[in-house]
Amino acid sequence: MSERREGPLEPGEPIIQVRGLQNRFGEHVVHDRLDLDVMPGEILGVVGGSGSGKSVLLRSIVGLLRPSGGEVSMLGEQLDQLSERRRVLLERRCGVLFQQGALFSSLNVTQNVALPLREHLQLPRAEAEHLAEVKLALVGLPPHAGRLAPSELSGGMIKRAALARALALDPDILFLDEPTAGLDPIGAAAFDQLLLTLRNAFGLTVFLVTHDLDTLYTACDRIAVLSGKRVLVADTLSVVAQTDDAWVRDYFHGPRGRSAQLAAHATREA
Amino acid sequence: MQSDGTPGALQQGHAGQCLVATGDWTLVHYATLCGEVERNRGAEALELDQVLRLDTAGVVLFARLLGVERLRLVADGDRSLSAERRALLRTVCDALDKVQQQPEQRAPSALTDGLARIGQAVQLHLQNLVGLLGFIGLTLAIAARLIWRPRRWRMNALMSQIQYTGLNALPIVALLTFMIGAVVAFLGATVLDAFGASVYTVDLVAYSFMREFGVLLAAILVAGRTASAFTAQIGSMKVNEEIDALRVQGFDPAEWLVLPRVLALLITLPLLAFVGLVSGLLGGGLVALLALDIPLGRIMAIYRDVPLQHFLVGMGKAPLFAFLIAVIGCREGFRVSGSAESVGQHTTSSVVQSIFVVILVDALAALFFMEMGW
Incomplete structure (x- = not known):
């Protein structure tokens, strides 16, 4: 989250670069020669029908899945050529929010957030938990939430707590897998705003897999559409919405797409 | 989070009471920075324009040094800071308002703790x-x-x-x-x-x-x-x-x-x-x-x-x-x-x-x- 970015990255160079990515499970090909760039400081929304490989793409970028072919580089370093140590250092600069939160059920919320601080940086417990409480407050959780177990949280609180954990090490890149799925519209809208606030304050780069049209309209700078095993188009919303493709048309100009567009316009004017 | 860079330090400024923060104030240098802050407790004013990198951990430490209110004044008043950095300071200050400042440390008494545990166990059974x-x-x-x-x-x-x-x-x-x-x-x-x-x-x-x-x-x-x-x-x-x-x-x-x-x-x-x-x-x-x-x-x-x-x-x-x-x-x-x-x-x-x-x-x-x- 350091807002000045240094290191091997040149200005104008993408922070994540995916080239010729191939993923197949047995006979089933999910990605075929997929290219994608994510620029520093942007919020990129990744959309696509169910089974189009959005989550698989996220998993191969963060290194949970070894792609069958192609290369992924992040922060100027190529993932498959890194030594174990450098890879761990690189992974520490990414935060991931899983779809179900994936909070450790044996720890309370504060301990969940403090865990990476204690393990990676050997901070003393009191210090780590203090920093964790700051993170929890940043994502808008009330102070008492820190002492609760993950099973005692509501859906929205789980997402926020998981976001706080993803932010624990002040990452440069944040990966979010359907962060607003299962939230009520008010909670989802608040989450979108939170995302914008954090991005503006910390200069985060956000890779966002979503189904939520409202999130696309309010929070995303660019949108990448996954279709036919590769990225069909990746550009600003207005360009993407004009793309001549049946799925894109149905998606953005269907009844839900139209209402999300209207809502976004109304919010912007207000 | 980056591993390289020089850890931050606090130096006595030219203008009397004011401290000047320099170097990186990030999570990797947390232990060093903690010591730096402890040595300079009770500072009145702080200049942040020479800080190289800054993240939430750094801001939390500044807040410990100055208090949240004074840090917010710095964030609002210091025109030499970039807009992003002021946004970062303000966001973390807002968050800190909601957290009690220092982690409280409860001194456990072995006797009462033991008795309480026996009582709880009996009640539970x-x-x-x-x-x-x-x-x-x-x-x-x-x-x-x-x-x-x-x-x-x-x-x-x-x-x-x-x-x-x-x-x-x-x-x-x-x-x-x-x-x-x-x-x-x-x-x-x-x-x-x-x-x-x-x-x-x-x-x-x-x-x-x-x-x-x-x-x-x-x-x-x-x-x-x-x-x-x-x-x-x-x-x-x-x-x-x-x-x-x-x-x-x-x-x-x-x-x-x-x-x-x-x-x-x-x-x-x-x-x-x-x-x-x-x-x-x-x-x-x-x-x-x-x-x-x-x-x-x-x-x-x-x-x-x-x-x-x-x-x-x-x-x-x-x-x-x-x-x-x-x-x-x-x-x-x-x-x-x-x-x-x-x-x-x-x-x-x-x-x-x-x-x-x-x-x-x-x-x-x-x-x-x-x-x-x-």
């Missing part, structure tokens, strides 16, 4: 006992309600439970009781040989297995094997909200889940106890035959002459054990709450409780039967 009695009552009430309506006995569930708790447990029960029978025979031979009474080894095996070991060993094995399975099955259904799903559809979870299990164990544990008994006698008899050279006819005669009451005293305990094991296993399953860890805790607890209860009841029963002269 009492509550547990009352809860168990309540659950036993509930199970009996449902059983009484359904006993006359065999059509609602959930035959499929009952049969699969009988197979799982009975048939599948048969080999292990037979093998273990066989071996314990042999061990008891060896033990008897060692002790009784000194009195020239090694022929009574067979009596020792016969009486101990008929009265105690057959049923006790089977019950302990079933407690370890089946009580844990009941808890884990019902517990993961609870985690998965399946119990709630049953309830909202108007089904009684106790009728669907507890009754078949209790009935199955009531049927299978006496059978397993009988198998255990026979295979213990076999094990003991084999040792007597091969190692002590007692003729087979003699062994069989001793087995045959054991009065029936000893067999009944032993087998009579089996249904009681079965009921207790099944009820404890099911109840612990219903007590699971929400997490994978909870399933593990309650599974352990159900095995410990059911073995404890089996041995306790067996000891009380031994005392009772002895006083009664049975």
Whole structure:
């Protein structure tokens, strides 16, 4: 989250670069020669029908899945050529929010957030938990939430707590897998705003897999559409919405797409 | 988060009281920065424009140095800072407002803590006992309600439970009781040989297995094997909200889940106890035959002459054990709450409780039967 970015990255160079990515499970090909760039400081929304490989793409970028072919580089370093140590250092600069939160059920919320601080940086417990409480407050959780177990949280609180954990090490890149799925519209809208606030304050780069049209309209700078095993188009919303493709048309100009567009316009004017 | 760079420092500025922060104020240098802040406690003003990198951890430390209010003034007033950096300062200040400043440190007193823990444990066990009695009552009430309506006995569930708790447990029960029978025979031979009474080894095996070991060993094995399975099955259904799903559809979870299990164990544990008994006698008899050279006819005669009451005293305990094991296993399953860890805790607890209860009841029963002269 350091807002000045240094290191091997040149200005104008993408922070994540995916080239010729191939993923197949047995006979089933999910990605075929997929290219994608994510620029520093942007919020990129990744959309696509169910089974189009959005989550698989996220998993191969963060290194949970070894792609069958192609290369992924992040922060100027190529993932498959890194030594174990450098890879761990690189992974520490990414935060991931899983779809179900994936909070450790044996720890309370504060301990969940403090865990990476204690393990990676050997901070003393009191210090780590203090920093964790700051993170929890940043994502808008009330102070008492820190002492609760993950099973005692509501859906929205789980997402926020998981976001706080993803932010624990002040990452440069944040990966979010359907962060607003299962939230009520008010909670989802608040989450979108939170995302914008954090991005503006910390200069985060956000890779966002979503189904939520409202999130696309309010929070995303660019949108990448996954279709036919590769990225069909990746550009600003207005360009993407004009793309001549049946799925894109149905998606953005269907009844839900139209209402999300209207809502976004109304919010912007207000 | 980056690993390189120079750790931040605080230097005395030119203009009197003002401190100047330099270098990187990031999470990687947290320990160094903490020391720096401790040395400069009580500073009045701070200049931040020479800070290279800054993240939330750095801002938290600045806030510790200056206090949140003064830091917010710096964020609002210092025009030399970039807009992003001021946004970062403001956002973290807002968050810090909601957190109590310093992590409180409670000094634990060993004595009061120990007393409190004893008190909690006693209270917990009492509550547990009352809860168990309540659950036993509930199970009996449902059983009484359904006993006359065999059509609602959930035959499929009952049969699969009988197979799982009975048939599948048969080999292990037979093998273990066989071996314990042999061990008891060896033990008897060692002790009784000194009195020239090694022929009574067979009596020792016969009486101990008929009265105690057959049923006790089977019950302990079933407690370890089946009580844990009941808890884990019902517990993961609870985690998965399946119990709630049953309830909202108007089904009684106790009728669907507890009754078949209790009935199955009531049927299978006496059978397993009988198998255990026979295979213990076999094990003991084999040792007597091969190692002590007692003729087979003699062994069989001793087995045959054991009065029936000893067999009944032993087998009579089996249904009681079965009921207790099944009820404890099911109840612990219903007590699971929400997490994978909870399933593990309650599974352990159900095995410990059911073995404890089996041995306790067996000891009380031994005392009772002895006083009664049975």
